[in-house]
Amino acid sequence: QSVLTQPPSASGTPGQRVTISCSGSSSNIGSNYVYWYQQLPGTAPKLLIYRHNKRPSGVPDRFSGSRSGTSASLAISGLRSEDEADYYCAAWDDTLSGPGLVFGGGTKVTVL
Amino acid sequence: EVQLLQSGGVLVQPGESLRLSCAASGFTFSSSAMSWIRQAPEKGLEWVSGISGSGDDTYYADSVKGRFTISRDNSKNMLYLQTNSLRVDDTAVYYCAKDKKVNAIVPELDYWGQGTLVTVSS
Numbered sequence: 001q002s003v004l005t006q007p008p009s010a011s012g013t014p015g016q017r018v019t020i021s022c023s024g025s026s027s028n029i030g031s032n033y034v035y036w037y038q039q040l041p042g043t044a045p046k047l048l049i050y051r052h053n054k055r056p057s058g059v060p061d062r063f064s065g066s067r068s069g070t071s072a073s074l075a076i077s078g079l080r081s082e083d084e085a086d087y088y089c090a091a092w093d094d095t096l097s098g099p100g101l102v103f104g105g106g107t108k109v110t111v112l
Numbered sequence: 113e114v115q116l117l118q119s120g121g122v123l124v125q126p127g128e129s130l131r132l133s134c135a136a137s138g139f140t141f142s143s144s145a146m147s148w149i150r151q152a153p154e155k156g157l158e159w160v161s162g163i164s165g166s167g168d169d170t171y172y173a174d175s176v177k178g179r180f181t182i183s184r185d186n187s188k189n190m191l192y193l194q195t196n197s198l199r200v201d202d203t204a205v206y207y208c209a210k211d212k213k214v215n216a217i218v219p220e221l222d223y224w225g226q227g228t229l230v231t232v233s234s
Contacts, residue, residue, distance in 0.1 A: 002156060032218060033218060033220075035220065035221075037157070037221075039157075044207055044224040044225065044226060044227055045149075045207070045221075045224055046224070047220070047221055047222045050212070050220050050222075051220075056222060066197045072183065080219065086156075088156060088157050090159075092159075092217065092218040092219075097174060098171070098172070098174060098177065099171065099217070100159060100171055100172070100173050101147070101159035101162070101163075101218075101219050102159070102173075103157045103159065104156070104157060106156040106157070
Protein backbone atom coordinates (compact mmCIF):
# COMPACT_ATOMS: atom_id res chain seq x y z
CA GLN A 1 0.00 0.00 0.00
CA SER A 2 1.70 3.19 -1.19
CA VAL A 3 1.50 6.43 0.79
CA LEU A 4 0.66 8.34 -2.40
CA THR A 5 -2.26 7.07 -4.50
CA GLN A 6 -2.11 6.87 -8.29
CA PRO A 7 -4.40 5.12 -10.77
CA PRO A 8 -2.73 1.89 -11.94
CA SER A 9 -3.24 2.66 -15.61
CA ALA A 10 -4.02 5.37 -18.14
CA SER A 11 -4.18 5.34 -21.90
CA GLY A 12 -4.68 7.49 -24.95
CA THR A 13 -4.20 7.63 -28.67
CA PRO A 14 -1.31 9.51 -30.29
CA GLY A 15 -1.80 13.25 -30.03
CA GLN A 16 -4.24 13.05 -27.12
CA ARG A 17 -3.77 14.57 -23.69
CA VAL A 18 -3.44 12.19 -20.75
CA THR A 19 -3.57 13.22 -17.10
CA ILE A 20 -2.32 11.19 -14.13
CA SER A 21 -3.43 12.03 -10.61
CA CYS A 22 -1.51 11.61 -7.36
CA SER A 23 -3.28 11.91 -4.04
CA GLY A 24 -1.52 12.39 -0.72
CA SER A 25 -1.95 14.16 2.59
CA SER A 26 -0.94 17.27 4.51
CA SER A 27 2.31 15.64 5.64
CA ASN A 28 3.57 15.05 2.11
CA ILE A 29 2.02 16.68 -0.96
CA GLY A 30 0.24 19.28 1.13
CA SER A 31 3.47 20.68 2.54
CA ASN A 32 6.32 19.58 0.26
CA TYR A 33 7.35 19.63 -3.37
CA VAL A 34 6.01 16.97 -5.75
CA TYR A 35 8.23 15.10 -8.19
CA TRP A 36 7.42 12.89 -11.15
CA TYR A 37 9.61 10.10 -12.51
CA GLN A 38 9.29 8.27 -15.80
CA GLN A 39 10.45 4.66 -16.10
CA LEU A 40 10.67 3.26 -19.60
CA PRO A 41 10.51 -0.55 -19.86
CA GLY A 42 13.69 -2.20 -18.60
CA THR A 43 15.42 1.04 -17.64
CA ALA A 44 16.14 3.11 -14.54
CA PRO A 45 13.72 5.88 -13.63
CA LYS A 46 14.29 9.38 -14.96
CA LEU A 47 13.39 12.69 -13.30
CA LEU A 48 10.56 14.20 -15.34
CA ILE A 49 9.17 17.02 -13.17
CA TYR A 50 10.60 18.56 -10.01
CA ARG A 51 9.26 21.10 -7.51
CA HIS A 52 5.67 20.64 -8.70
CA ASN A 53 6.05 21.95 -12.24
CA LYS A 54 9.68 22.40 -13.30
CA ARG A 55 11.20 20.39 -16.14
CA PRO A 56 14.85 19.30 -16.16
CA SER A 57 16.83 20.19 -19.24
CA GLY A 58 15.88 17.91 -22.12
CA VAL A 59 12.36 17.07 -20.96
CA PRO A 60 9.82 18.15 -23.62
CA ASP A 61 7.30 20.81 -22.69
CA ARG A 62 4.58 18.28 -23.52
CA PHE A 63 5.03 17.19 -19.90
CA SER A 64 3.64 19.45 -17.20
CA GLY A 65 2.96 19.12 -13.50
CA SER A 66 0.73 20.87 -11.01
CA ARG A 67 -0.28 20.67 -7.35
CA SER A 68 -3.46 21.70 -5.60
CA GLY A 69 -3.86 21.10 -1.89
CA THR A 70 -2.94 17.49 -1.14
CA SER A 71 -3.15 16.30 -4.73
CA ALA A 72 -0.95 16.63 -7.78
CA SER A 73 -1.22 15.75 -11.43
CA LEU A 74 0.99 15.09 -14.41
CA ALA A 75 -0.27 15.96 -17.87
CA ILE A 76 1.13 14.62 -21.11
CA SER A 77 -0.09 16.53 -24.12
CA GLY A 78 0.42 15.42 -27.71
CA LEU A 79 0.88 11.82 -26.57
CA ARG A 80 3.57 9.92 -28.47
CA SER A 81 4.42 6.22 -28.67
CA GLU A 82 7.69 6.80 -26.83
CA ASP A 83 5.71 8.08 -23.81
CA GLU A 84 4.58 4.53 -23.08
CA ALA A 85 6.09 3.98 -19.64
CA ASP A 86 5.43 3.82 -15.92
CA TYR A 87 5.06 7.16 -14.15
CA TYR A 88 5.63 7.67 -10.43
CA CYS A 89 4.85 10.67 -8.25
CA ALA A 90 6.96 11.31 -5.15
CA ALA A 91 7.07 13.72 -2.24
CA TRP A 92 8.90 14.14 1.05
CA ASP A 93 6.80 13.04 3.99
CA ASP A 94 7.25 14.76 7.36
CA THR A 95 6.00 11.91 9.55
CA LEU A 96 6.70 11.95 13.26
CA SER A 97 8.13 8.43 13.11
CA GLY A 98 10.78 9.55 10.71
CA PRO A 99 10.75 11.69 7.54
CA GLY A 100 11.37 10.13 4.18
CA LEU A 101 10.64 10.15 0.47
CA VAL A 102 7.38 8.44 -0.46
CA PHE A 103 6.29 7.27 -3.90
CA GLY A 104 2.97 6.56 -5.52
CA GLY A 105 2.31 3.04 -6.73
CA GLY A 106 2.93 4.05 -10.33
CA THR A 107 0.72 4.53 -13.38
CA LYS A 108 1.31 2.56 -16.55
CA VAL A 109 0.59 4.71 -19.59
CA THR A 110 -0.37 2.86 -22.74
CA VAL A 111 -0.45 4.49 -26.15
CA LEU A 112 -3.26 2.87 -28.10
CA GLU B 113 29.09 13.08 -18.22
CA VAL B 114 27.51 11.95 -14.96
CA GLN B 115 27.90 8.22 -14.38
CA LEU B 116 26.77 6.03 -11.52
CA LEU B 117 28.14 2.50 -11.83
CA GLN B 118 26.78 -0.13 -9.48
CA SER B 119 28.17 -3.46 -8.42
CA GLY B 120 26.79 -6.66 -9.96
CA GLY B 121 23.77 -8.67 -8.90
CA VAL B 122 23.97 -11.21 -6.15
CA LEU B 123 22.09 -14.06 -4.50
CA VAL B 124 22.17 -14.28 -0.71
CA GLN B 125 20.41 -16.34 1.91
CA PRO B 126 17.98 -14.92 4.47
CA GLY B 127 19.80 -13.47 7.47
CA GLU B 128 22.99 -12.76 5.53
CA SER B 129 24.66 -9.39 4.92
CA LEU B 130 25.71 -7.60 1.76
CA ARG B 131 27.34 -4.28 0.87
CA LEU B 132 26.17 -2.54 -2.27
CA SER B 133 28.47 -0.08 -4.02
CA CYS B 134 27.94 2.82 -6.38
CA ALA B 135 30.90 4.52 -8.12
CA ALA B 136 30.23 8.11 -9.12
CA SER B 137 31.96 10.21 -11.75
CA GLY B 138 31.38 13.29 -13.85
CA PHE B 139 30.31 15.64 -11.04
CA THR B 140 31.54 17.00 -7.71
CA PHE B 141 30.52 14.07 -5.54
CA SER B 142 30.72 15.84 -2.18
CA SER B 143 28.33 18.54 -3.43
CA SER B 144 25.50 16.07 -4.01
CA ALA B 145 23.36 14.17 -1.57
CA MET B 146 22.74 10.58 -2.64
CA SER B 147 19.92 8.09 -2.20
CA TRP B 148 19.20 4.39 -2.56
CA ILE B 149 15.86 3.36 -4.04
CA ARG B 150 14.67 -0.19 -4.60
CA GLN B 151 12.11 -1.88 -6.80
CA ALA B 152 10.82 -5.35 -6.03
CA PRO B 153 10.03 -7.54 -9.05
CA GLU B 154 7.01 -6.18 -10.92
CA LYS B 155 6.45 -3.61 -8.16
CA GLY B 156 6.81 0.14 -7.73
CA LEU B 157 9.62 2.28 -6.40
CA GLU B 158 10.51 2.41 -2.71
CA TRP B 159 12.97 4.94 -1.30
CA VAL B 160 15.39 3.19 1.06
CA SER B 161 17.85 5.74 2.38
CA GLY B 162 19.49 9.11 1.78
CA ILE B 163 22.74 10.77 2.82
CA SER B 164 23.89 14.38 2.64
CA GLY B 165 26.89 15.49 0.64
CA SER B 166 29.11 15.61 3.71
CA GLY B 167 27.80 12.32 5.03
CA ASP B 168 26.73 13.93 8.30
CA ASP B 169 23.00 13.45 7.81
CA THR B 170 21.30 10.17 6.97
CA TYR B 171 17.69 9.11 6.58
CA TYR B 172 16.08 5.68 6.35
CA ALA B 173 12.74 4.15 5.44
CA ASP B 174 11.03 2.45 8.36
CA SER B 175 11.26 -0.89 6.52
CA VAL B 176 15.08 -0.91 6.72
CA LYS B 177 15.82 1.20 9.80
CA GLY B 178 18.20 -0.65 12.10
CA ARG B 179 19.19 -3.18 9.40
CA PHE B 180 20.65 -1.03 6.60
CA THR B 181 23.38 1.63 6.83
CA ILE B 182 24.14 4.18 4.15
CA SER B 183 27.62 5.69 3.91
CA ARG B 184 29.89 7.47 1.48
CA ASP B 185 33.60 7.98 0.88
CA ASN B 186 34.01 11.36 -0.75
CA SER B 187 37.73 10.76 -1.28
CA LYS B 188 36.88 7.81 -3.54
CA ASN B 189 33.57 9.09 -4.97
CA MET B 190 31.83 6.00 -3.63
CA LEU B 191 28.40 5.43 -2.13
CA TYR B 192 27.59 2.32 -0.10
CA LEU B 193 24.61 0.54 1.39
CA GLN B 194 25.38 -2.04 4.06
CA THR B 195 22.45 -4.42 4.29
CA ASN B 196 22.20 -6.76 7.29
CA SER B 197 19.69 -9.39 8.37
CA LEU B 198 18.38 -9.62 4.83
CA ARG B 199 14.86 -10.94 4.37
CA VAL B 200 13.10 -12.49 1.39
CA ASP B 201 11.07 -9.31 0.97
CA ASP B 202 14.29 -7.30 0.52
CA THR B 203 14.59 -8.92 -2.91
CA ALA B 204 14.67 -6.06 -5.40
CA VAL B 205 16.66 -4.06 -7.88
CA TYR B 206 18.55 -1.46 -5.87
CA TYR B 207 19.29 1.86 -7.58
CA CYS B 208 21.68 4.54 -6.40
CA ALA B 209 20.70 8.06 -7.39
CA LYS B 210 22.30 11.49 -7.34
CA ASP B 211 20.52 14.44 -5.78
CA LYS B 212 20.49 17.92 -7.36
CA LYS B 213 21.17 19.32 -3.86
CA VAL B 214 23.77 18.85 -1.15
CA ASN B 215 21.29 18.20 1.65
CA ALA B 216 19.39 14.92 1.73
CA ILE B 217 16.00 16.28 2.73
CA VAL B 218 13.47 16.26 -0.14
CA PRO B 219 15.63 14.37 -2.65
CA GLU B 220 15.60 15.60 -6.25
CA LEU B 221 17.08 12.59 -8.01
CA ASP B 222 18.40 13.70 -11.38
CA TYR B 223 20.69 10.77 -12.26
CA TRP B 224 20.25 7.09 -11.51
CA GLY B 225 22.55 4.08 -11.64
CA GLN B 226 21.77 1.02 -13.73
CA GLY B 227 20.55 -0.95 -10.75
CA THR B 228 21.75 -4.05 -8.89
CA LEU B 229 19.52 -7.08 -8.48
CA VAL B 230 19.65 -8.46 -4.96
CA THR B 231 17.92 -11.80 -4.55
CA VAL B 232 17.35 -13.09 -1.03
CA SER B 233 16.41 -16.74 -1.13
CA SER B 234 17.23 -20.02 0.57
